[in-house]
Amino acid sequence: MSDISLTQQKISALLGPQGCLLTPEQRQPYEHGARYGHGRSLCIARPASVEEAAELMRLCAKEKIRIVAQGANTGLVGAASPDQSGLDVVLNMERIKGVIDIDPVDRVVQAYAGTRLSELNQALEKHDLYFPIDLGADPSLGGMLAANTGGARLIRYGDVRHNVLGLEALLIDPPGKRLDLTNRLRKNNTGPDWKQNFIGTGGAYGIVTQVVLQVHPRPQQSATALVVPPSMEAAALLLRDAERNFADFLSAFEGISQNALQSVLQHVPGISAPFEPLPPYAFLIELSSARPRSADFDLEKLFGAWLESCFGDLILDAVIDKPEVLWRIRHAISDSVRQEGKVVAFDISVPRSRLGAFRQEAVALLEHGYAGIKVFDFGHWGDGGLHFNLAIPEQLIADFPPLRINALRQEIYDLAVLKYHGSFSAEHGVGPFNQQFYARYTTPEALALASRMQNVFDPQHLLGVTRFAVDK
Structure with missing residues (x-):
């Protein structure tokens, strides 16, 4: 029996038939991202409890198997997808779900990471409360923390980071150790805010299992x-x-x-x-x-x-x-644009006072060097975010091979980041899709700190496909 088959048997014995998906048909929905990222996994692990997830992490650490954390798989940068090796375990949190507690006086909710945004708001509705991160998808709460999602109402409520009071996470060093940061206080100035290491980092430092959120009165x-x-x-x-x-x-x-x-x-x-x-x-x-x-x-x-x-x-x-x-x-724009041809999507931000100037220069750049591409931009002008989405008509796709599209991306990102002091990823995160641009635009000093941080949390590099430790 091969080492792979033996490991699959061990995971299946730990999680049961519902918790360990092995056939290609079972794995396929979990191996392909919403837009980017697709690969082959060793198996899809779906633990039914935090304890099972911790046991899985201990097993994977012992076998030196990489774990790719996954929520509802709605991310857009490939951060929740396995690579092509067939050796990654996709740790999907969809069975670890449910609202633990709602405190309407404190306006605080505690829930498991696999809980969907729609499920959370359904539970909050009876208290005239809601979690106001407005998205086109229905993500899991753990995925929302991992990506630090924003949305259309960020101008009023901020992104996910601004609304997280606490969380619980499983560490890979020591394997499966529960880190309890489920503090409910809005004011707690007692040293480093450790929960921030798990927000916006795509599961690279640990697996979020519970979240504590401040919620808001429902609009009347x-x-x-x-x-x-x-x-x-x-x-x-x-x-x-x-x-x-x-x-x-x-x-x-x-x-x-x-x-x-x-x-x-x-x-x-x-x-x-x-x-x-x-x-x-x-x-x-x-x-x-x-x-x-x-x-x-x-x-x-x-x-x-x-x-x-x-x-x-x-x-x-x-x-x-x-x-x-x-x-x-x-909300219909994204799906409509997909019918215009091959989409080249940009999730950028610049200071909102300069959005108009950036757009004008970016459109001129396309007209000069990439004739035929149409611009279908829209976005969160109130907070400086712009989905500068492009479509290549079917008849021109052959004129834009991958190398040329990558050159286009770099030109647009150089304009946004280097000239307009913006970001190449306003709210979608890094992940494999943005890894090269993270390395390009992050300073050597920040990369060195990120390398030291990632080595502390994950010395064997067993967590996720996002790498904040990059040689430059």
Whole structure:
């Protein structure tokens, strides 16, 4: 019997037939990422408890088998996918799920890492609370911490990191050791904040098993509009004015390009054009409040009066509609663009005051050196994030082999990072997909520290496929 077969038998004996998936048909959904990343695993391990997960880690450490942590497998940088060797164990947390406790007074929830975002919010709804990280997918909580997800309402609530009070994680050194950081305090200034090592690091330092989150009152009223500014400069002034007038009530400020709007209208039935003709750029603005609507506090009336005051200098046109109608347009963009050809996606951020200038220069770069590619950009203009997504028409795909696409990526990232002092990954993380760019743009000093940190947490390099320790 081969060493591989023997190891598979040991894992199967530990976790049972439901906890150890071995056949190609069983493994396939877990071996392919949502967008990037696909490989072959030794097996898919689905422990039913934290104790089983710890035992699995002890076994893998003894056998020197790499563990790839996986939540709902909705990530977009390949960080939860095995490589092509067939030697990785994918540790999927979907069976370690459920809400442990909700404290409505403290506005704190504790849950297992495999709990889905939708399941968490369903449990919180009865307390008029919710976890307001707004995403197009339905990720697991552990995956959200591992990627430090952002979303469309980051301008109001921050990213996941800003809402984590505590967590529990399993370490690989010593193997399977539970690290209890499930503190519920908002104020705790007692030295290093160790939980931050497990947020945004893709499982490279340990496997998150429980999360403690601060949650927020559910909105009782909202007001939404799709507006057209006369220029990008005016859009920046519009954002400033919205923040000045509505402060914490401003929950989203999302940009949508003309091409993105056109793609949604072409590929999604039942959506009518909000403007005729479609403008070069439109912005989805949302206000929300946990305070119920009343005669002396009505967000729709306040919003309408403000929009009217902005007409001319800051707004050329506007459509006010139910939130679900306008958000349907915004959420349909990614799927629509996939039907335009081969997608080359960018998840970048730059200082929001310079988003317009960056976009103008990036579009000119494409027109000069990559004719035929269409830009379908959209994103979180309120926090400086931009999904600068491109599509290569089918008839031109042969003109853009992998080497040329990689050169394009590097040019766009150089522009964003080196000239505009932005980020090559605003909210998707690093993972294998972004590994080369992490090495390119991270300073030697930071890489040296990352190498020392990763060697402390994972001296045998058995955790994950993301490497923060990189030779430069």
